[in-house]
Amino acid sequence: KLPIRSVAQQLSADRRLFLWYLHLLFTDPMAREIYSEELEYADLHARQVQLYAELMPRVAPLSPAGSKTPKPQRLSNASAEPERDGNLPEAVLLKRSPPPDSDLLVFLKSGLAPLDLALSECEKQQPPLYAEMIYIHAQMGNQRKALHLHLAEIGDVGLAIDFIESQLDSYLGSKRRYGHKLERSADSSEPKDSSMQATHYVECQLWDDLVEYCLSHTAFLMKVLDYLGMLSLIHI
Numbered sequence: 001k002l003p004i005r006s007v008a009q010q011l012s013a014d015r016r017l018f019l020w021y022l023h024l025l026f027t028d029p030m031a032r033e034i035y036s037e038e039l040e041y042a043d044l045h046a047r048q049v050q051l052y053a054e055l056m057p058r059v060a061p062l063s064p065a066g067s068k069t070p071k072p073q074r075l076s077n078a079s080a081e082p083e084r085d086g087n088l089p090e091a092v093l094l095k096r097s098p099p100p101d102s103d104l105l106v107f108l109k110s111g112l113a114p115l116d117l118a119l120s121e122c123e124k125q126q127p128p129l130y131a132e133m134i135y136i137h138a139q140m141g142n143q144r145k146a147l148h149l150h151l152a153e154i155g156d157v158g159l160a161i162d163f164i165e166s167q168l169d170s171y172l173g174s175k176r177r178y179g180h181k182l183e184r185s186a187d188s189s190e191p192k193d194s195s196m197q198a199t200h201y202v203e204c205q206l207w208d209d210l211v212e213y214c215l216s217h218t219a220f221l222m223k224v225l226d227y228l229g230m231l232s233l234i235h236i
Contacts, residue, residue, distance in 0.1 A: 004035065008044060019051040026107060038112060045112045052104035053121035053129060105132050108139075115140060130154055134163070143167050147206055151213045151220065157227040164206045 004025065011018045022044060025035040035041055104122075107113050119136045122129040130153045137146035146167075150160040214221040 004041065004044075015051055016055060019048070019055055022048040022051065023103065026110070026112075036110075036112060042114075046114055046117055048107065049104070049113045049118045050121050052102075052107060053118070053125055053132075056102055056104050057125065057129070099131070102129075102132065104129065105135060108132060108135055128153075138163075138167060143206060144209055147209055148213075151210070151217075155220065155223075157220070157223045160210065161227075164210065167206065 007021060008018070011021050025031045025044075026048070035044075038045070101109070104118075108115070108118055115136050119133060119140075122132045122136070130149050134146045134149050134154075137143070137149070147160065147163060150156070150163050154160075210224075214224050
């Protein structure tokens with residue numbers, strides 16, 4: 001009921017309190033209906049991205065207990081082994097569930113955050129916010145860069161493979177969102193780069209990148225072999 005601009009101006013001097021207020025605007029269903037107006041509050045959305053990036057790694061989760069908004073979790077032990085199910089044979093290695101989204105990642109997925117600014121802010125942190133950077137690169141159509149971060153910085157085989165599989169469904173949407181024009185064939189009004197062709201290209205390219213990285217990084221190759229049990233990717 002209080003004017004957002006007035007409250008934001010008075011709280012802006014205290015970064016933690018300011019972030020707490022912006023986070024509540026975003027997570028409260030009634031307030032979010034107003035706060036989601038991108039043209040009206042674009043500057044506050046940008047400021048929220050900056051504050052999440054600066055303070056999120058060093059403050060307690062802002063999402064209240066029981067909220068549907070996942071609590072932030074840094075990938076401090078990304079290379080840890082997946083858990084095993086005692087009812088299954090020892091040789092069967094299960095895929096591990098990805099870590100819950102941070103408050104910043106939830107905000108990025110809402111579509112309110114300016115991705116270019118978010119990427120810059122995530123890169124400036126020490127250490128960089130790799131999980132958020134991976135999502136941003138993927139949304140901007142830089143799937144190969146996102147996969148490289150998965151491999152070189154996070155080093156989790158299961159998450160890297162899950163990322164490749166997840167990109168096959170979202171690839172065309174990201175390309176269209178960022179203005180990539182699909183080439184049309186000379187004898188048809190249909191795009192030459194059809195959904196099937198684009199999906200196949202992304203799948204092959206990302207898998208090739210994974211295989212190439214494995215061949216030049218023995219330790220990672222051992223993780224892949226351990227994760228899959230039997231690797232049947234053949235590069236011709």
